[in-house]
Every structure is written in structure tokens, then in C-alpha cells.
Amino acid sequence: MTGDPTPSGIEPRADAPAIEIIDLHKSFGDHEVLKGISLTVQTGEVVCVIGPSGSGKSTLLRSVNLLEEPTSGTILVEGVDILDPEVDVDRIRTRIGMVFQQFNLFPHMTVLGNLCLAQQRVLGRGRKEAEQVARENLAKVGLADREGAYPAHLSGGQQQRVAIARSLSMNPDMMLFDEPTSALDPELVGDVLEVMRTLANEGMTMMVVTHEMGFAREVGDRLIFMDDGLVVEDGDPREVLANPQEPRTQAFLSKVL
Amino acid sequence: MAMRRTTRRKLGRVAMYVLFVAVLAVVVLSADWDRFAQYFLRWDIAREQFPQIITVALRNTLVFTVVSFVGGLVVGTVMALMKLSSIGPYRWFATAYIELFRGLPALLTIFAFAYMLPIAFGVRLPFAPVGAGLLGLVVVAGAYMAEVIRAGIQAVPKGQTEASRSLGMSPMKTMFFVVLPQGLRIIIPPLTNEFVLLLKDTSLLFIAGSTIITKELTTFARDATTTTSNGTVLVMAAMLYLLVTIPLTRVVAYLERRMARSR
Ligand SMILES: Nc1ncnc2c1ncn2[C@@H]1O[C@H](COP(=O)(O)OP(=O)(O)OP(=O)(O)O)[C@@H](O)[C@H]1O
Numbered sequence: 001m002t003g004d005p006t007p008s009g010i011e012p013r014a015d016a017p018a019i020e021i022i023d024l025h026k027s028f029g030d031h032e033v034l035k036g037i038s039l040t041v042q043t044g045e046v047v048c049v050i051g052p053s054g055s056g057k058s059t060l061l062r063s064v065n066l067l068e069e070p071t072s073g074t075i076l077v078e079g080v081d082i083l084d085p086e087v088d089v090d091r092i093r094t095r096i097g098m099v100f101q102q103f104n105l106f107p108h109m110t111v112l113g114n115l116c117l118a119q120q121r122v123l124g125r126g127r128k129e130a131e132q133v134a135r136e137n138l139a140k141v142g143l144a145d146r147e148g149a150y151p152a153h154l155s156g157g158q159q160q161r162v163a164i165a166r167s168l169s170m171n172p173d174m175m176l177f178d179e180p181t182s183a184l185d186p187e188l189v190g191d192v193l194e195v196m197r198t199l200a201n202e203g204m205t206m207m208v209v210t211h212e213m214g215f216a217r218e219v220g221d222r223l224i225f226m227d228d229g230l231v232v233e234d235g236d237p238r239e240v241l242a243n244p245q246e247p248r249t250q251a252f253l254s255k256v257l
Numbered sequence: 258m259a260m261r262r263t264t265r266r267k268l269g270r271v272a273m274y275v276l277f278v279a280v281l282a283v284v285v286l287s288a289d290w291d292r293f294a295q296y297f298l299r300w301d302i303a304r305e306q307f308p309q310i311i312t313v314a315l316r317n318t319l320v321f322t323v324v325s326f327v328g329g330l331v332v333g334t335v336m337a338l339m340k341l342s343s344i345g346p347y348r349w350f351a352t353a354y355i356e357l358f359r360g361l362p363a364l365l366t367i368f369a370f371a372y373m374l375p376i377a378f379g380v381r382l383p384f385a386p387v388g389a390g391l392l393g394l395v396v397v398a399g400a401y402m403a404e405v406i407r408a409g410i411q412a413v414p415k416g417q418t419e420a421s422r423s424l425g426m427s428p429m430k431t432m433f434f435v436v437l438p439q440g441l442r443i444i445i446p447p448l449t450n451e452f453v454l455l456l457k458d459t460s461l462l463f464i465a466g467s468t469i470i471t472k473e474l475t476t477f478a479r480d481a482t483t484t485t486s487n488g489t490v491l492v493m494a495a496m497l498y499l500l501v502t503i504p505l506t507r508v509v510a511y512l513e514r515r516m517a518r519s520r
């Protein structure tokens with residue numbers, strides 16, 4: 001089929017960085033939460049974001065898949081300007097997996113149902129194919145035997161792993177994690193981090209808001225420290241953690257480490 | 258001599274009980290039971306009502322209830338979604354609709370639909386004349402259910418919508434597959450209660466008039482009361498209503514208890 005060339009900026013480009021954020025501002029009413037953030041996440045990179053409560057970490061992450069509408073600035077996902085009104089946001093979102101602190105599994109569906117819903121309704125996969133993809137991802141997060149369970153019958157750690165598998169079932173190009181282990185009992189944190197470590201090793205592009213400094217140090221390619229709506233420090237995790245340059249980073253790290 | 262407090266309270270309770278029984282006895286004994294039985298409890302008249310009182314009247318009451326419930330559920334869902342819409346005119350329309358039909362007596366709405374609709378549109382709905390009245394009942398039911406459904410939708414945590422949207426599901430798909438199923442489950446007890454209220458409100462359809470085959474319980478009983486010059490059929494109708502409403506009310510109570518536990 002020969003047609004008009006696709007308008008530039010609407011189709012993803014393989015050579016573009018996974019995420020490129022330029023001078024992002026976000027206000028809730030009079031309250032400016034993001035005050036001009038610029039950062040780039042390369043394909044395959046694992047970027048961890050730390051910072052005090054209220055510094056805007058969640059807002060930044062949620063802006064990348066437009067759960068929050070930025071006040072101004074530019075966000076390019078694989079070269080596509082997602083704030084362009086021409087862009088189909090739902091399509092962009094299928095390429096960006098999102099994992100929430102509170103898991104947000106659909107309680108009225110089984111584990112398998114949770115994993116198949118969007119595959120069938122958004123990607124248009126048939127039931128057989130969707131279930132096969134779902135089972136592969138459940139096996140990957142170590143929950144192959146729980147496909148028939150309802151979320152309420154799973155532990156927090158299991159629920160979060162199901163949530164990760166649900167995102168993976170859409171075959172996303174990148175994953176966003178917003179404090180994925182903060183709602184978990186300490187003994188359940190390890191399993192979830194293990195799954196995330198595996199993902200990182202497989203080359204998944206990841207942006208992770210976390211308080212797990214060990215994970216950031218060992219798995220992260222970069223560490224970003226945010227404070228008061230700005231990126232204060234951005235560098236190699238081991239460097240930033242061992243040798244913070246900014247006084248605000250030093251103050252924060254001395255409190256949490 | 259001061260009585261002990263508990264003794265005094267016990268005596269007070271006994272006095273109240275004696276008074277209650279005395280009043281009841283006066284009422285029961287002073288009524289003319291023979292005359293009452295003659296007007297309201299005639300076996301021969303009662304027997305004549307079968308099987309029509311079941312196969313026509315009770316059946317129609319149940320059918321009208323189910324029709325207006327299902328219709329009300331559809332209208333109510335649409336109105337609830339409009340009321341929650343970000344589009345102003347939708348919201349205003351839904352608000353006006355809900356306020357209007359909750360503010361009017363249901364009897365008046367049914368009356369208006371039964372007589373104004375055929376004149377305004379020159380149409381005869383199926384089961385005329387009761388069909389137009391039934392539409393009025395659907396409209397009223399929709400207004401009440403809209404508020405219940407809206408509460409149910411709003412009770413679904415925002416994280417559910419966010420998770421669904423971030424999987425690429427559209428607002429419509431999110432509403433249909435994620436939010437509504439959960440919202441409706443939350444409101445099963447109040448919806449069942451709405452069903453009981455509707456069952457009783459089908460009695461208002463008498464105002465729309467009826468033919469022999471469209472009579473529901475109350476119309477049937479009223480007409481039979483006229484033809485037999487006797488109230489027995491009214492008592493029968495009352496008992497048939499209770500036969501359905503009391504178990505349903507129990508079901509509501511059970512569902513509410515179960516919901517409370519599962520929270
Ligand atoms: N929907 C909203 N409406 C109004 N204010 C909001 C909203 N969402 C977030 N905020 C405010 O924006 C600021 C930043 O919030 P955000 O959730 O991004 O911080 P955070 O760094 O993720 O904090 P935490 O570590 O507590 O999760 C906070 O002051 C918060 O109160």
C-alpha cells in the first residue's frame with residue numbers, strides 16, 4: 001500500500017532516546033510541583049529517582065505516560081512528542097508499562113484475567129494468544145501456579161509481581177516503577193526487587209522511583225536526586241551515593257543511609 | 258423506703274408491657290370481627306380469584322418490576338455517567354433529569370407519561386395503555402438509580418482507572434471493563450432495595466388504566482373489589498406483595514452484612 005508518508009513525530013523512531021524530557025513544568029493550582037525538569041533516558045538504561053517526600057518524583061513519573069498533564073515543557077517518548085494533540089495517547093501508553101506503589105490489580109478478575117484484559121481489548125490479541133503471553137510472564141515473575149487466584153488471596157509481594165507481569169504482557173518498550181516496594185512488608189521486598197533486577201539484566205529500559213538504595217547502587221545505571229521540583233544531582237549511582245556533590249543531596253543521604 | 262434502682266426499672270418495664278397488652282386487647286376486642294371477616298376474608302371470593310391473581314396479576318407485577326428495574330438500570334447508568342462527565346451540558350442535563358423525577362411524585366410522572374406521551378407523539382406503546390405508564394416508571398427508576406450508581410462508580414479507587422489507562426485502555430473501555438463491574442458490585446444491596454421499592458411502585462400503574470391481561474396486583478384487586486363489593490381480594494393482594502417483599506428485604510439485609518464483612 002502506498003500512502004502519504006507518516007507525519008514526522010507521530011511514529012516512534014528506533015534511534016531516538018527512550019524518554020526525553022525538556023524543561024517540564026507542572027503546577028497543581030498555584031502549587032508548582034515540577035519547576036523545569038530536563039533529563040534523558042537512553043534505551044536499555046535503568047534510571048533510579050530518589051528524593052524527599054513531596055519533591056515531585058511521582059508527578060514526574062506520571063507525566064511520562066500522561067497520568068498527569070504537564071503545564072509546560074516537552075516529553076518525547078521514542079522520539080514522539082506525546083503532548084502533540086495528534087498523538088494517540090492510548091497507543092503510547094501500551095509501550096510504557098507502569099507499576100504503582102499500591103499494585104492496583106483489578107480485584108474482580110483472576111490473575112490471568114488481569115493479565116489478559118488489555119492484551120485482548122487494546123492489542124486485539126485472541127484469547128489463546130493472550131493467555132499464552134500471560135503465562136510466560138507469570139512464570140517469569142515466579143507465579144505460574146497462581147493464575148486462577150484472585151488478587152485478594154495473594155500477598156502484597158505476589159500482587160506486585162502480578163502487576164509487573166500485567167505490564168510486561170503488553171510487551172512495553174520501557175517500564176516506570178513508582179515506589180514498587182514501599183507498600184510491602186520488609187520480607188516481601190526481595191522477591192519484587194529480584195524480578196526487577198532480572199528485567200534490568202534483560203535490557204529493559206526502566207525508570208524507578210525508589211527508597212531502596214541498595215537496588216539503585218547495584219542495578220541502576222544512573223541515579224537522579226530530586227528536591228523541590230528540580231533535578232539536583234544526576235550521575236553514576238555509586239558516585240552519587242558515595243560522594244554527593246550538592247549539599248541537599250548530602251543532607252538527604254545522611255538521613256536515609 | 259427507697260427501692261433499689263434495678264427493681265424500679267424492672268417495675269417500670271412491667272407497667273409498660275401491661276399497658277401495651279391492654280391497649281391491644283381493647284382494639285382487638287372492640288372490633289366487630291364477624292363483620293370484618295364478612296367484608297375482607299371471604300373464602301368463596303378468595304377461591305374465585307385463582308388462578309388469575311397469580312397467573313395474570315402477580316405475574317404482571319413481577320414482569321413490570323423487572324422491566325422497570327432493567328430499564329432503570331440502563332437509564333440510571335447513562336445518567337450517572339453523564340453526571341460524572343467532564344462535558345458541562347451532559348452534567349446539567351443529568352442533574353436536571355435527576356432532580357426533576359426525584360422531586361415529582363412517581364404517580365404524577367406515570368400519569369403524565371400515560372396520557373401525554375400518546376398525545377404528544379401519536380404513538381401507542383405495546384401493552385397500551387400500561388406501556389406508556391411503565392415508561393414513566395422506568396424514567397423515575399432511572400432517576401433514583403442514577404444517584405446510587407454514581408456513588409458506586411465514585412467508590413471505585415482512582416488507582417483502578419489509572420492502572421487501566423496506563424495499560425492503554427480508553428476511557429470507555431476502562432469504565433466498562435474495570436470501573437462499572439466493581440461499582441455495580443458495591444451497590445448490589447441498595448439496588449436490591451430499589452427493586453423492592455419498584456415492586457411496590459408498580460401499584461401506581463393503575464393510574465395508566467389497563468386491559469384484562471395487563472392488570473397488575475393492585476389494579477386487579479381494585480377492580481375485583483368493585484365487582485364483588487368485597488375487600489377480600491385487597492387482602493389477598495397485600496399478602497402476595499409481602500410474600501415477595503419480605504424475603505427480598507431479608508436478602509438485602511444479608512447482602513449488606515456480607516458487604517460489611519468483606520471490607
Ligand atoms: N493531584 C494533586 N493535586 C494537588 N496536589 C498534588 C497532586 N498530586 C501531587 N500533589 C502535590 O505535589 C507535590 C509532589 O507530589 P509527588 O507525589 O510528586 O511527590 P513525591 O516526590 O512522589 O513524594 P512521595 O515520596 O511522598 O511519594 C506534593 O506536595 C503533593 O501534595
Ligand SMILES: [Mg+2]
Nearest residue numbers: 057058059179
Ligand atoms: Mg510519590
